[in-house]
Amino acid sequence: MHDLLLRNVRPMAGQSCDILIRHGKIAGLGSYRPEDGMAVEDANGAIVVPGLIDAHTHLDKTTWGMPWHVNDRPAILRGRIDFERENRQEIGINAHRQSMRHAIGLAANGASHIRSHVDIDTRHGLSLVEGVWKTRDALKDIIDIEIVAFPQSGVMVMPGTVELLDEALAQGCEVLGGIDPCGIDRDPKGQLDILFTLAVRHGVPIDIHLHEAADLGAFTMELIFERIRANGMEGKVAISHAFALGMNDYVRVGKLIEEIARLDVAILTTGAPSVNVPSIMRLKEAEVRVGGGCDGIRDTWGPWGQPDMLDRAKVIGMKNGLRTDQELAHVLHVVSKGGADVMRIDGYGLDVGCNADFTLLTGETLAHAVVDTAPRPLVVKNGRVIARQGKAIVEMP
Amino acid sequence: MHDLLLRNVRPMAGQSCDILIRHGKIAGLGSYRPEDGMAVEDANGAIVVPGLIDAHTHLDKTTWGMPWHVNDRPAILRGRIDFERENRQEIGINAHRQSMRHAIGLAANGASHIRSHVDIDTRHGLSLVEGVWKTRDALKDIIDIEIVAFPQSGVMVMPGTVELLDEALAQGCEVLGGIDPCGIDRDPKGQLDILFTLAVRHGVPIDIHLHEAADLGAFTMELIFERIRANGMEGKVAISHAFALGMNDYVRVGKLIEEIARLDVAILTTGAPSVNVPSIMRLKEAEVRVGGGCDGIRDTWGPWGQPDMLDRAKVIGMKNGLRTDQELAHVLHVVSKGGADVMRIDGYGLDVGCNADFTLLTGETLAHAVVDTAPRPLVVKNGRVIARQGKAIVEMP
The missing domain is CATH 2.30.40.10 (Urease, subunit C, domain 1)
Known part of the structure; x- marks a missing residue:
């Protein structure tokens, strides 16, 4: 100090x-x-x-600073997940070294805090989390890193994952992650019941990846709302991406946002350029906590991005069609105070x-x-x- | 040489x-x-x-290198046009100085050719075109600049504009521009008949701004196709933006693209992040000539952008959801050879x-x-x- x-x-x-x-x-x-x-x-x-806040990223995935990774694979979500899991070691994506590069890049560009999802699966156990923990310790005077125990490959479709998540939370992961309970896990009730049980047991918040669009994502959101109420987890759940809020149904999206505001659910956006995304201005009107994130940068999923929250602010702002000074100031809010509100950072x-x-x-x-x-x-x-x-x-x- | x-x-x-x-x-x-x-x-x-090709920009509009321009105005197309026309001189947007800055920036970032729309209206006459001509002469050993005589404020709604366009083409503007015959000009038949008459008279190609989306833009495209056939202007018309091709109607878009390919119409895209845009991969399959452009950068319309076609390649690639190496190579094609094909650059x-x-x-x-x-x-x-x-x-x- x-x-x-x-x-x-x-x-x-x-x-x-x-x-x-x-x-x-x-x-x-x-x-x-x-x-x-x-x-x-x-x-x-x-x-x-x-300090700028990267409230949604994946420190363990990037190929930043490594030889160029050629991507010649089809753009199928499940395929990307499986390819990465089966090939990341061979490609040489060392979670500690790569998270160091990624986090140092973010810090150099003005970030003070990171919330990073880190993959947990039955092939890698907690080894990737351990790599990022090592980075967190090494960079403790440079940038704060919060880790989400993230079942990237699914929970129900990969038996043994629940035990690993339980262990990760016991060892100190601050947040429990989840992913597309329908799209990836094929069992929304199964995944969500387990996530909420684990979160309550360990007293941690949840931050769930929800790429599911339109009606499917809206359905999953409703299941999440039900469990927030049942478990008294108001203010302790975040939904990342939340593409369903980008669907072209003004009234239905309005109802979802009302419930999000009522249950104090936080939304994390990356301004994903090629799909429909939540409107940060509409969420602002509803006084929803909204943070931003770089998401994965230059990884086996895709080539885009850089460890820079101002670059990400541009992506989010352009995607949202923002132009006025007041709107741009709000984009800056999303990648700073907004993220801090999502992560509940003290003294920000x-x-x-x-x-x-x-x-x-x-x-x-x-x-x-x-x-x-x-x-x-x-x-x-x-x-x-x-x-x-x-x-x-x-x-x- | x-x-x-x-x-x-x-x-x-x-x-x-x-x-x-x-x-x-x-x-x-x-x-x-x-x-x-x-x-x-x-x-x-x-x-x-x-050399990279910026095949759609507005050299006369940018505030690049000037004091920050505060934008507190509503995002209405007609309002943006009128504000700019009535205030650009007072703000100090000198067309020569600003086009110098913009063009030098593009050249420094690897561009060899620019197609720039330059505003022509009854308030400014040809003075903005003259400013950019001066830049073209000053930079003739640095970058090639082609000028589109562009009725930014409309043709039919601003009497006197037709005569100015006629004069601009007589004086050497290489291309005739147009803009939203329905949305801005309120008289699609009127504007398009005049544009094609002028283009045939001067033997120049047409490059028309078409922000009109979905059914409206499709209607205007059909009117354009009719006039291409009637005037034998196959291969000599470009549609900029062409947002109608981004509409969610696979079959109808397919029919429009078939006609675009048949009439050898070129498409210019900027990858506009907040609206629906044409798919560059679908246009590639149809063998349509497609170029890219930075559009306006940091002007009274909006704050985004920079004079860099690689930055624009990123915007276009991310917007199109491209990830593989082959797809990214195609994005590079769009901002280089694709633009050269649209501009019919010899010896490229x-x-x-x-x-x-x-x-x-x-x-x-x-x-x-x-x-x-x-x-x-x-x-x-x-x-x-x-x-x-x-x-x-x-x-x-």
């Missing part, structure tokens, strides 16, 4: 001031003189925002007493900062500079 | 070789020794592809005798080059190096 005087910054693109940091927390915003021996940085009037923000986790942004306004492509001038974690001009103080392995 | 020996390049990511350039044309691919006094560049095994390619217009790309394969974000190492126009590491040899004004 560090002391730092950051001079001449504009919090949320407002008036310029200095930020005084003591023991890794914001001690004051105003005008300060440097004290003897205190680290000082001049931001030259740059915008400062709290730029107020006195908050954690000194933030990033400088280039640009005149928040909207300008979202579309600008320049590297982040400075990233601070726990009051310490951890990246300059897009380059972290630790090297990628 | 210049001589150059480019050593150690991989044409289209294939085997490494040298490219010998004489008088601005490719004289040979093979293994060459430098001659006395000849410029030599070593590409270190980088991929080389022909990497064969002996072709213009020495090309860019180096980073990455191991063509697919890798599409997703990589590094600056282009070297850009060559007419056999001369015009940019290195993303920086052009001419400064932006």
Whole structure:
């Protein structure tokens, strides 16, 4: 935990001031003189925002920094899952090394926290989670990593997975994941009953991948709602992707969103460009907690993406058809405060007493900062500079 | 027109070789020794592809390099048009200066040719076209610019525009533009009859903006097809955006595409992220000429975009849900050879005798080059190096 005087910054693109940091927390915003021996940085009037939040990614999957992975396979979800599970070791996707690269990239681009789903299956047991835990420890002063125990290959269709999820939660995974109870698992009641039982037993929240679109996804959402009520898990469930909310049925989507708001379900979006996605503006009107994520980047699933939440903000903003400054500021909210609200991060923000986790942004306004492509001038974690001009103080392995 | 020996390049990511350039044309691919006094560049095994083509943009509109333009206006097409027309001078969007910035940015990122729509309306007459002409002259050794006389504010709804278009074509605009004959002009027969009359009179091709979606856009397309046949303009008409081809009616879209192929109509896509767009893979199967474009970048219409056709390739590829190496290579085709086919550029390619217009790309394969974000190492126009590491040899004004 560090002391730092950051001079001449504009919090949320407002008036310029200095930020005084003591023991890794914001001690004051105003005008300060440097004290003897205190680290000082001049931001030259740059915008400062709290650390960006990647609230939905897969640190264990990327081929970032590895030789190019040729993808000549059909775009079938089940096929992608099985190919990855059976070939990731041979391809050389070491979960520790690759999660280091991915997480360091995110930190260098201004992120302070990551929620990462990590695959758990009967072929790998908990070994991939262990690889990412190693990364979490190695980077504990650089970026915070929360791990979702994620049954990528399914729960009911892969006997033995439930026991592994149970073990992962016992060992400290903070969140329980799930995936397409209909589409992948072929048994929605089976998967969801087990997920809620495990979550209640371990006292952890749930974050479920729901690619299921339109009526199928809406059906699964209704099953999730029923179990939230039955288990008193209001405020403790997140739905990732939630493509069903992108369907072209204004009234039905409205009813789903009403229930989402009522049960305080969080939504995670990646702005998936080629499918129908939830409208972040409609979710904002309903006061639903919404975070953003890079999802997988350059992995066996697909070639796109980079470890950069501002790049992801662009994808989400363009997909949502947003154009005004106010709308762009909301996109920035989704990839920062929105994600923090989903992850329930304590001490997040730029107020006195908050954690000194933030990033400088280039640009005149928040909207300008979202579309600008320049590297982040400075990233601070726990009051310490951890990246300059897009380059972290630790090297990628 | 210049001589150059480019050593150690991989044409289209294939085997490494040298490219010998004489008088601005490719004289040979093979293994060459430098001659006395000849410029030599070593590409270190980088991929080389022909110059990228921005076949749909608006050089006269961008605020690139200007103070941030705050957008607090509703997202209504007609409103955007009127706001821009009435305020562009006051905002300081000088068509010459701004088109210089935009075009130099494209060149620095590997583009060799631009097709730019330039606004013509009764408020500005031909002054915006004149500004871009000045840019074309100033950059004639850097990048080729083709100008579409574009009635942004409408034709029938703005009396006096027809005469201006007529004058613009007489003065040398290479292509005649048009816009939403129903949506904007409220008189599809009126606008289309006049466009085809003007095009035939001046012997120029047509490139019409068609944002009209679904049934409305399909109706307008049918009117266009009728006039292509009646005027013998097969192979001389392009439809930009063509959102109607993105509608969810497989059979009807198939019939439209059949007619598009039969009449050799070209399609220009920008991969517009928030609306339904034509499938570039379906158009490829039908052997339709398809090019790509950045469209407007950071203008009064919207904040997104940058002068970079590889960035646009990403937008188009992600929007189309493409993932395999073969698909990504096709996206690269759309923003290069595809655009050249739409613009009917002579001597385009990497064969002996072709213009020495090309860019180096980073990455191991063509697919890798599409997703990589590094600056282009070297850009060559007419056999001369015009940019290195993303920086052009001419400064932006």
